[in-house]
Amino acid sequence: MSYMQQQTDEDLIAEVLAGNTAVYSELVKRHQRFVFTLAIRFAKNREDAEEIAQDCFIKAYRGLATYKQSSKFSTWLYTITYTTAMSFLRKKRMNTQSIDDEENTLQLENHVSDFNANLVEQKSAHVYLNMAIDMLAPEDAVIITLFYKGEQSLDEIGMALSMTSNTVKVKLHRARLKLKEKLQLLLKDEVKELI
Amino acid sequence: MKLTDEAIDELLKSMELEEPSMSFTRNVMEQAKLEMPPVTLRTKVDKRIIYSIAAVFLCAITTTVGYLFTNSHLEYSISNAQLNFSFAMEKSTYSLLLKALLFADLIIALFYFDKFLRRNLNSYR
Structure with a gap:
C-alpha cells in the first residue's frame, strides 16, 4: 500500500x-x-x-x-x-418523473421486451436490480444508492440532498417499495431463481 | 412469487458500483491543471499570539483588581465585622479604561458562550 x-x-x-x-x-x-x-x-x-x-x-x-x-x-x-x-x-430537460404514469409504463414494457432478448446472456440478479433502479425517479435511485452503497447515514444523506433525515427515511421507504414493484414486474417468473 | 424485503436488502447491499472510463482520473487532473490551485482561506493563527493576548487581558485584570484593593480602605473589627470598600470609581483616572476592559471581557465571554452553545446544539441534532 x-x-x-x-x-x-x-x-x-x-x-x-x-x-x-x-x-x-x-x-x-x-x-x-x-x-x-x-x-x-x-x-x-x-x-x-x-x-x-x-x-x-x-x-x-x-x-x-x-x-x-x-x-x-x-x-x-x-x-x-x-x-x-x-x-x-x-x-x-430530461424527464425526471417516476414510471408510475401511463407513458412510463409503455417505456417499461419496451424495456422488459428488450431485456428478454438478452435474458440468456445477462441472467444475473444485478442486471435485474440495475434495470429496476434505472426505472426509478433519479432522486429515489440516488437515495437508495447513497444508503446502501455510500456508507451514509440518514442525516448525511439529508445533508447531501438538502432534506431532513425524516424526509430521507420516508423517501427511502417509498423508494424501496417502488423498487420492489419494478423488480417484480421485471422478474416475473425469474424471481424464484433469484431468491 | 413475492420478493421479500430481506432479499431486496441483500441484493442492494451486494450491488456493484459503476466504473468510469480508464482515462477518467487523467481527464479530471488535466482539467484541474487549468484551474487555479486551491489555497486555504483560513489563515493559521499562531497559538503564541492567542496566549499573548490572553496574558495581556489577565495582566490588565490583575492590575485593576490590585489597584482597587490598594486604594480601598479596608476596615475590620471583630465585634462588628465590616468590610468597607470605599473606592470611588468615578474619581479614578482608570474608570473609563476599567469599564472598557470589562465590556470587552463581557463581549468575549458572550462570544465564546454562543460558540459553545452552537457546538453543543449541533451535536444534539
Whole structure:
C-alpha cells in the first residue's frame, strides 16, 4: 500500500491546499466510482454521467478551500454531485418523473421486451436490480444508492440532498417499495431463481 | 412469487458500483491543471499570539483588581465585622479604561458562550 493510500481524505486535502495538487488524483481515484454511479442514476447513460462526474470533481477542486471538515468529505462531494446532476437534468430537460404514469409504463414494457432478448446472456440478479433502479425517479435511485452503497447515514444523506433525515427515511421507504414493484414486474417468473 | 424485503436488502447491499472510463482520473487532473490551485482561506493563527493576548487581558485584570484593593480602605473589627470598600470609581483616572476592559471581557465571554452553545446544539441534532 502506497503512502498516499494510507492517508485519510482530510490529510490529502491538507496536502492539496498546501500546494501539492497532484495528490488530488488520489481523492479522485477513491471516490470516482461512487460519484460516477450517482451521476449515472441521473443521466441514465455513461457519456453524460462521465461528464457530470468530471464536472463534480472539478467543482470540488475549486471549492476545496471552502470545505469545512464538519462533515465527511464524501458527504460534501455527494452534495456537489447532487446539485451538479440536478442542474444537468434541468439543462437537458430530461424527464425526471417516476414510471408510475401511463407513458412510463409503455417505456417499461419496451424495456422488459428488450431485456428478454438478452435474458440468456445477462441472467444475473444485478442486471435485474440495475434495470429496476434505472426505472426509478433519479432522486429515489440516488437515495437508495447513497444508503446502501455510500456508507451514509440518514442525516448525511439529508445533508447531501438538502432534506431532513425524516424526509430521507420516508423517501427511502417509498423508494424501496417502488423498487420492489419494478423488480417484480421485471422478474416475473425469474424471481424464484433469484431468491 | 413475492420478493421479500430481506432479499431486496441483500441484493442492494451486494450491488456493484459503476466504473468510469480508464482515462477518467487523467481527464479530471488535466482539467484541474487549468484551474487555479486551491489555497486555504483560513489563515493559521499562531497559538503564541492567542496566549499573548490572553496574558495581556489577565495582566490588565490583575492590575485593576490590585489597584482597587490598594486604594480601598479596608476596615475590620471583630465585634462588628465590616468590610468597607470605599473606592470611588468615578474619581479614578482608570474608570473609563476599567469599564472598557470589562465590556470587552463581557463581549468575549458572550462570544465564546454562543460558540459553545452552537457546538453543543449541533451535536444534539
